[in-house]
Amino acid sequence: MKFGVVVFPGSNCDADCYNVIKDVLGQEAEYIWHKETSVLGYDALILPGGFSYGDYLRTGAIARFSPVMPAVIDFANQGGLLIGICNGFQILLEAGLLPGAMLRNRSLKFICDGVNLKVKRNDTAFSKLLQPSEIIRVPIAHGEGNYFCDEATLAELQRENRILFTYCNANGDEDMAFNPNGSVANIAGIINKQGNVLGMMPHPERCSEQILGGTDGYKIFASMLESFQEVGRK
Amino acid sequence: MKELTYKEMGLTDEEYGKIKAIMNRELNYVETGIFAVMWSEHCGYKNSRPLLKTFPTEGPQVIQGPGENAGVVDIGDGQALVFKIESHNHPSAIEPYQGAATGVGGIVRDIFTMGARPIANLNSLRFGGLEDARVRELLSGVVAGIGDYGNCLGIPTVGGEVYFNEAYKGNPLVNAMCVGLVKTDEIALAVASEVGSTIMIVGAKTGRDGIHGATFASEELSEKSKEKRPSVQVGDPFMEKLLIEACLELIQEDLVAGMQDLGAAGLTSSIAECASKNGRGVNVDVLKVPRRETGMSPYEVMLSESQERMLIMPRPGTEQRIEAIFDKWGLDAVTIGMVTDDGIFRVMEGDTVVGEVPVMALTEGCPVYVRIAEEPAYYQKNKDFDLLSLGQTNPQEALLKLLASPNIASKKWIFSQYDYQVMTNTSIIPGDGDAAVIRIKGTRKGVALVTDCNSRFVYLDPYRGGMMAVCEAARNLACVGAEPLALTNCLNFGNPEKPNIYWQMQNAIAGMSAAARALNTPVVSGNVSLYNETAQGAIYPTPVVGMVGLLKDIELRCDMAFKEAGDLIVLLGKFRDELGGSEYLSVCHGLETGEVPEVNLEEEKTLLVLIQSLIHEKILQSCHDISEGGLAVTLAESSIKGNIGCNIKINSGEARTDGVLFSEAPGRVVASVKRADMGRLVQLVIENEVEMRIIGTVGGDEIQVEDSGTEIARLSVQEVSRTWREAIECFMK
Numbered sequence: 001m002k003f004g005v006v007v008f009p010g011s012n013c014d015a016d017c018y019n020v021i022k023d024v025l026g027q028e029a030e031y032i033w034h035k036e037t038s039v040l041g042y043d044a045l046i047l048p049g050g051f052s053y054g055d056y057l058r059t060g061a062i063a064r065f066s067p068v069m070p071a072v073i074d075f076a077n078q079g080g081l082l083i084g085i086c087n088g089f090q091i092l093l094e095a096g097l098l099p100g101a102m103l104r105n106r107s108l109k110f111i112c113d114g115v116n117l118k119v120k121r122n123d124t125a126f127s128k129l130l131q132p133s134e135i136i137r138v139p140i141a142h143g144e145g146n147y148f149c150d151e152a153t154l155a156e157l158q159r160e161n162r163i164l165f166t167y168c169n170a171n172g173d174e175d176m177a178f179n180p181n182g183s184v185a186n187i188a189g190i191i192n193k194q195g196n197v198l199g200m201m202p203h204p205e206r207c208s209e210q211i212l213g214g215t216d217g218y219k220i221f222a223s224m225l226e227s228f229q230e231v232g233r234k
Numbered sequence: 235m236k237e238l239t240y241k242e243m244g245l246t247d248e249e250y251g252k253i254k255a256i257m258n259r260e261l262n263y264v265e266t267g268i269f270a271v272m273w274s275e276h277c278g279y280k281n282s283r284p285l286l287k288t289f290p291t292e293g294p295q296v297i298q299g300p301g302e303n304a305g306v307v308d309i310g311d312g313q314a315l316v317f318k319i320e321s322h323n324h325p326s327a328i329e330p331y332q333g334a335a336t337g338v339g340g341i342v343r344d345i346f347t348m349g350a351r352p353i354a355n356l357n358s359l360r361f362g363g364l365e366d367a368r369v370r371e372l373l374s375g376v377v378a379g380i381g382d383y384g385n386c387l388g389i390p391t392v393g394g395e396v397y398f399n400e401a402y403k404g405n406p407l408v409n410a411m412c413v414g415l416v417k418t419d420e421i422a423l424a425v426a427s428e429v430g431s432t433i434m435i436v437g438a439k440t441g442r443d444g445i446h447g448a449t450f451a452s453e454e455l456s457e458k459s460k461e462k463r464p465s466v467q468v469g470d471p472f473m474e475k476l477l478i479e480a481c482l483e484l485i486q487e488d489l490v491a492g493m494q495d496l497g498a499a500g501l502t503s504s505i506a507e508c509a510s511k512n513g514r515g516v517n518v519d520v521l522k523v524p525r526r527e528t529g530m531s532p533y534e535v536m537l538s539e540s541q542e543r544m545l546i547m548p549r550p551g552t553e554q555r556i557e558a559i560f561d562k563w564g565l566d567a568v569t570i571g572m573v574t575d576d577g578i579f580r581v582m583e584g585d586t587v588v589g590e591v592p593v594m595a596l597t598e599g600c601p602v603y604v605r606i607a608e609e610p611a612y613y614q615k616n617k618d619f620d621l622l623s624l625g626q627t628n629p630q631e632a633l634l635k636l637l638a639s640p641n642i643a644s645k646k647w648i649f650s651q652y653d654y655q656v657m658t659n660t661s662i663i664p665g666d667g668d669a670a671v672i673r674i675k676g677t678r679k680g681v682a683l684v685t686d687c688n689s690r691f692v693y694l695d696p697y698r699g700g701m702m703a704v705c706e707a708a709r710n711l712a713c714v715g716a717e718p719l720a721l722t723n724c725l726n727f728g729n730p731e732k733p734n735i736y737w738q739m740q741n742a743i744a745g746m747s748a749a750a751r752a753l754n755t756p757v758v759s760g761n762v763s764l765y766n767e768t769a770q771g772a773i774y775p776t777p778v779v780g781m782v783g784l785l786k787d788i789e790l791r792c793d794m795a796f797k798e799a800g801d802l803i804v805l806l807g808k809f810r811d812e813l814g815g816s817e818y819l820s821v822c823h824g825l826e827t828g829e830v831p832e833v834n835l836e837e838e839k840t841l842l843v844l845i846q847s848l849i850h851e852k853i854l855q856s857c858h859d860i861s862e863g864g865l866a867v868t869l870a871e872s873s874i875k876g877n878i879g880c881n882i883k884i885n886s887g888e889a890r891t892d893g894v895l896f897s898e899a900p901g902r903v904v905a906s907v908k909r910a911d912m913g914r915l916v917q918l919v920i921e922n923e924v925e926m927r928i929i930g931t932v933g934g935d936e937i938q939v940e941d942s943g944t945e946i947a948r949l950s951v952q953e954v955s956r957t958w959r960e961a962i963e964c965f966m967k
Contacts, residue, residue: 009564010472012388016658019675049656051386054472110381112653141385141653206655211673211788213663 001228002028004042006072006088008063009034013049013085013205020205021046025221034066043228044081045072047088049141049203059102059144060090069095081125081224082197086142089189089199098190098199099157100149106182110143114213115180117165117188117202118172124191125227126198127164129219135172136216138202140180145201147183147190154184165189165200237263243270244449249601256595264533264581264589267446269596271499271537272506274449275764278600281730282762285743289757290750295719296758302423303344303495305758306416307720309784311677314418316350319358319411319685319724319780321763325447325466326408327455330375334408335383335469339541341412342387343495346478347544349422349485350414353657354672355384357394357410358685358724358778362403364640364965369398372406373648374966379469380410381651386471387478391652392660392670395685398640401693404768405455409724409761411780413683415674422485422493431491432553433505433516433571436560437477437543439526440501443467444539447498454729454767473542473565480563481544489556492547502536504545505571506579510597515578518571520588532581532588547573607740608733616694619827621813629866629895629939630947632822634957636863636896637870639821643961666875667793668713668859671785680788682716684781688862688898689774694815695830696738696775700745702830705838705900706861707781708753712842713857713903715792715849716783718753723760723779728772730764738775746777752835753842755781792849794858796876796906799933801855803880804915805865807841807902808925811886811893817862818896831899837924838901844922845903853915855906855932864896866939866947868904869930873937874955882930882939891941906932 003021007014014031021029032039039045052063063069076082076097084092092098105111119127119134130136149157157163165188169178179186181201189200204217240250243266253261253269261269275281291299297314298306304318322337338355345352357380362369384391389412444467484490494504501523509516520535530538546567548556553569560567574580579596581589592599636642649664661680662671669684686707692699708718723746728735750757766773785791796803813819814828848854856876860868873880886894907915919926937954939947 010386010475012386012475012656016656019658023675050388051472051475054386054470054475056472109378110385110651110653112655113650139655141655143382143385203655206658209658211661212655212658213661 001043001225002041003044003046004030004032004039005046005048006032006068007034008052008066010052010054011048011050013203016205017046017048020208020221024208024218025225027225032068034068036068037071039071039075044224045075047084047091049086049088052087052091060087060094063091064094073097076197079194079196081228083126084199085203085205086201089201090144092197092199097197098192099153100147102144103146103148104144105146111180112141113180114139115202116168116170118168118174120163120166121161124164124195126220126223128226129223133172135168135170137207137214138204138217139206140202142201145181145183147187149184157190160193162191163187164191164198240266240270243267243446244274244453245270249273252601256599262589264536265591267533267537268502268589268591271446271449271502272596273600277499277503279762280601281603281605281764282725283602284604285739288743289747291756291758293720293754293756296756297418299758300760303347305720305722306348306421307758307782308418309679309681312418313674314416314421315681315782316345316348316414316416317411317722317780317782318344318759319409319722319778320761321724321726322408322410323405323726323763323766324455326376327405329466330372331379332466332468334376334379336467336541337408337410338380338383339469339471339474340497341410342389342474343497343544345412345414346481347422347493347495348414348416349420350416351482352389352412352414352478353659354413354683355389355391355410356683356685356780358687359394359396360402360407360776361398362400363398366403369403370966376406376408377648377651383469383471385653387475388656390654390656390660392654392672393664393683393685396645396648397689399774401774404770405766405773407726407773407776409778411685411722413782420485422490429514429573429575431547431550431573432569433518433573434546434548434553434556434567435523435543435570436546436567437565438470438473438540439524439566440535440538440543441526441540442530442534442538445534445537447539454765456769467539467541469541476563476565477542477544480560480565483559484556489549489552490546491549494545496543496545498539500537500539506593506596508545508547509579509593513577515574515576515580515593516571517574517580517582519582519584521584522568522570524566524568532583536581605730605736606733607737609737610734616827617829621828624823626892627822629891630949632818632892632896633866633870633947635821636817636867637954637958638961639817640962640965641817642863642867644959645962646959647962647966661788662714662791662793668710669716671714671788671791673788678787680785680791682711682714682783682785684710685778686710687776687778689776690826691815691830692742692777693774696741697745698830698833700742700777701749701833701835702900703777703779704746704749704753704755705833706859707779708755708842709859709903711781711783712845713792713859715790715846716785717846718755718781718783720758721750721755721779721781723757723777725760725762726766726773726776726778727764728767735772742775742777749835753839790850790852792854792857794872794875795856796872796878796880796932797855799878801906801908801932802912802928803882803904803906803930803932805902805904805927805929806844806924809927810899810902811889811897812899813893813897816864816896816898818864818892831897833900840922841901841924844918844924847918848915851914853907853911855908857903857905860902860904861898864898865904866895870937870954872904873951874958877951878932879934879936879951880930880932881934884929885942891946
C-alpha cells in the first residue's frame with residue numbers, strides 16, 4: 001500500500017507520519033509537495049500536523065488554496081482514504097471535506113498532553129482494528145482544537161454516526177471535565193458521509209511505538225492498511 | 235531618527251579614544267555604530283573572556299569546542315550533537331512574549347547554521363515570586379512565547395527548569411538551549427571563503443527592529459528600559475521553519491562554504507565574525523539588502539536585528555542553485571557583497587563608501603577588562619549562620635509546604651504549553667525522569683538532555699554552587715541511564731564592574747571548571763549575560779548548565795516513578811543533613827542562608843559510574859536524584875509519579891530529623907530495586923565503594939515515614955499528589 005504525505009510550507013509532522021508508515025507499518029510512503037497538482041498512484045493520503053503557512057489568517061485557511069488541494073479533494077470524492085491529523089484536520093474543514101470549524105482552545109493556551117479517546121464505532125476504514133467503546137490513549141498538541149459546528153450539523157453527525165472519537169476519562173465518561181479544548185460534544189475526530197475521510201485532532205503517529213509510550217495510534221494506520229487489503233481481496 | 239552619541243550607543247570615553255587611535259581619525263556615524271555593537275559585552279565578552287579561558291574545553295568526545303556558533307560532540311556511528319544555550323533576558327523583561335520567542339529563534343539558528351537538524355529545545359527560566367501580578371504576566375508571556383515559536387518550528391521542547399525568587403523580580407532570566415543532530419562529515423563552520431567569493435543574505439527582509447539590541451543587553455535595567463521596547467525584535471517562526479528547511483537543503487547538496495546566522499548586532503556582527511576567521515575583508519552593499527521598510531539608512535541596515543536571516547558564503551558558482559532552493563521555499567536569497575583580501579570591513583551604499591573599519595579591530599581589538607573582585611560581606615555572614623538555633627518543624631507539614639512551593643511543585647502548567655513530542659523521539663517526557671531522553675532514529679541510541687542551576691547555592695557560595703550546578707546536571711543524566719558527555723553554559727550575572735559581582739563570577743566559574751574537569755564534561759559552547767540588575771540590585775548569580783549525555787541502548791532508560799509494591803528503596807551516597815541554602819529553610823523558616831553543603835567531586839564521580847552500571851544491568855526500577863526539597867521530596871515525587879506509596883524508616887540519631895529529610899546536600903540519589911536484585915546491587919555498591927543504605931519499601935497508598943521507630947509523617951499519595959500538581963496552576967488561574 002502506498003501512502004502520500006502532503007507537505008505544505010510549515011507542516012511539521014510530515015516526517016513523523018512518513019516514518020510511521022514506512023518503518024512501523026512497513027508500507028510505502030512518499031512526500032507530496034504542495035505545489036504538485038496530481039496525487040495519482042497513491043492508495044491513501046495523509047494531511048499531517050503542523051502550522052501550514054504559519055497559521056496565518058486562520059488555521060488551514062491558506063493551505064486549502066495550495067495547488068495540490070483540488071487533486072486531494074478529487075481523490076477523496078472518488079473514495080480514496082484520506083486522514084487529516086491536527087492541522088490536517090483543520091485543512092479538511094477549510095476545504096469543505098468535513099463540516100464544522102476550529103476555535104481556539106477553551107483555555108486560550110496551546111495544550112500538549114496525553115488524552116483518552118473513546119472509539120465510537122469500529123466499522124470504519126480507520127477503526128476496524130479497534131474495539132467498539134474501547135478507550136485509547138493518544139497525545140494532543142494544539143492551540144486550536146476546539147471543534148465547533150451548529151446544532152443541525154451536530155445532529156446530522158450524530159444521526160449518521162460520523163463521530164469516530166470523543167474525549168473521555170479512563171472509564172470512558174464523556175464529561176466536559178475530560179474535554180481538553182472545549183470541543184462540541186467532546187468531538188476529537190469525525191468522518192465524512194462516505195466514511196473514507198477522517199479528521200482528528202489527536203496525533204496517532206505519536207503513539208505507534210512502545211518507545212514513545214503507547215501503540216494505540218498504530219491501530220488506526222493498521223486499520224487503513226487492513227481495509228485497503230480487504231478491498232483488494234474483494 | 236535622532237542620532238545617538240557614542241556614549242548613548244554604550245561606548246565609554248576611553249573606548250572611543252582607543253578606537254580613534256586605531257583608526258587614526260574621527261569615525262562617522264555608521265562606523266561608530268559598528269564599533270559600539272561589536273565592543274558591547276554581548277558581542278565582545280570584554281568582561282568575561284579571561285574567565286572563560288579557564289574552562290576545560292577538550293576531550294576525546296569533543297569535535298568542536300567554544301568559538302563557533304555551537305559546540306559539537308561525537309555520539310558514534312558518524313553522528314554528532316550540536317548544542318548551545320543562550321540568554322534573552324533583557325528583551326524578555328520588557329516584552330516577555332517576543333523576547334522569549336526570539337530567544338528560541340536565535341538559538342535554533344545557531345544550531346542549523348552548523349548544518350545540524352535541530353531535534354530538541356530546552357530552557358532555563360527565573361522569575362520573581364508568583365504572588366506578584368507582573369511576575370505572573372511575565373511567566374505567561376515567556377511560556378507562550380517559547381511555546382508558540384518552538385511549536386511552530388516543529389522542534390520539541392523536552393526539558394528545562396524554572397525557579398521563583400525575589401532576586402529576579404525586575405529582571406527575569408530566559409535562557410534557551412537547542413540541540414541538533416548532524417552527520418560528522420556534514421558539519422558546517424562559519425569559515426570565510428576564498429577572496430572573490432560572494433556573500434548572500436537569505437531569509438527574511440530587513441526592518442528597523444532590534445537596532446542596538448546587543449547594546450541594550452549589556453546595560454542594567456531601569457525604569458527607562460521600557461523606552462527600549464523598539465530594541466526588542468519580533469519573531470516569525472513560520473519564516474524560520476522555511477529557513478531551516480532551505481538551509482539544510484543547501485548543506486545536503488553541499489552548496490555552502492560557510493554559514494552564519496544574523497543574531498545580536500545583525501549584519502555587522504555576522505560579517506565581522508566570518509571575515510575575522512582568516513584575516514579577510516568584506517565589501518557589502520546595503521542597497522542590495524532586501525528591506526521591509528523604506529528610507530532605511532546604512533546605519534539602520536547594518537545594525538538591524540530583524541530575525542530569521544542568515545548569511546551564506548556559497549561554493550563558487552552555486553549562487554543560482556541557492557536562489558532556486560530559496561525560491562522553492564518562498565524566501566529571498568540575494569548577493570550583497572564579496573570577500574576581499576584587504577582585511578577591511580567596507581560598507582557601501584551603491585558606489586559610495588559609507589564606512590571602513592579594519593575587521594580585526596572589531597573582534598580581536600575589543601578591549602578586555604579584568605575587573606576587581608572583592609568578597610562580599612554577606613558571604614561569611616551566611617556561612618557562619620548557626621543552624622542549630624532553628625526550631626524543629628512538623629515534618630509532615632513541612633513536606634506539604636515544600637511540595638506546594640512553586641520551585642518544587644509540578645511544572646505541568648508550563649510544559650504542557652510546549653509541544654514536547656513532535657518529531658516522535660521523546661522517550662522520557664518532561665517531569666517523568668531526571669532528564670529528557672530522546673531516541674536517535676535508525677540506531678539503538680538515546681540522548682539525554684538537562685538544564686540545571688541552583689542559584690541560591692551559587693549566591694551563598696559561588697564556588698560550591700558552581701560545582702553543584704555541573705554535578706547536578708551530570709547526576710540527572712546518569713539517573714536516566716546516560717553517560718554525561720559535555721556541557722554548554724549561560725552565565726547570568728549582575729554588573730561585573732562591581733567587585734562583589736565580579737567575585738561571584740570568578741568563583742562560580744572556578745567551581746564549574748573544577749567539576750567539569752573532574753566529571754570529564756568539558757564546556758563546548760556558551761553565552762554570557764551580564765548587567766542583570768535593577769534598582770533593587772543584582773540577580774542571584776545564575777550560571778546555568780545545559781548538559782548532554784548518551785545512552786548506548788535507549789531500551790535501558792530509567793525514570794523516577796516507583797513501580798511495584800515490595801520493591802526496596804535505597805539511598806545511594808552519604809547520609810547527610812546539612813540544611814544550608816535549602817528550599818526547606820526558605821519555605822519553612824523564611825531564611826536564605828547557611829553554609830552551602832560541601833561537594834566531593836571524587837564521590838560524585840564514583841556515584842555516577844555506579845548508577846550507570848546499575849541501570850545498564852537493569853537493576854534499578856526507578857532512580858531520582860536528591861535536590862530541591864531533599865530526601866523527603868525526592869521520595870514523594872517518585873511516589874506521585876508511580877501512583878504508589880512508600881514506607882520509609884530512617885534513624886536520624888545524632889543528626890537533626892529535618893536535616894535528614896530536607897537536606898539538599900549533593901552526591902545522593904534514591905533508587906528502587908526488586909528484592910531479587912538486591913544481591914547484585916550490593917555487590918556493585920561495594921565494588922564502587924559508594925555508601926548505601928536501605929531506607930524503606932514501595933507499596934500501599936500512603937507515604938509513611940518513621941524516625942527511629944516513631945512515625946513522623948503519614949500522607950496519602952493522592953493528597954500529596956494534589957498539593958504538588960495544583961500549586962502553580964492555582965497561582966496562574
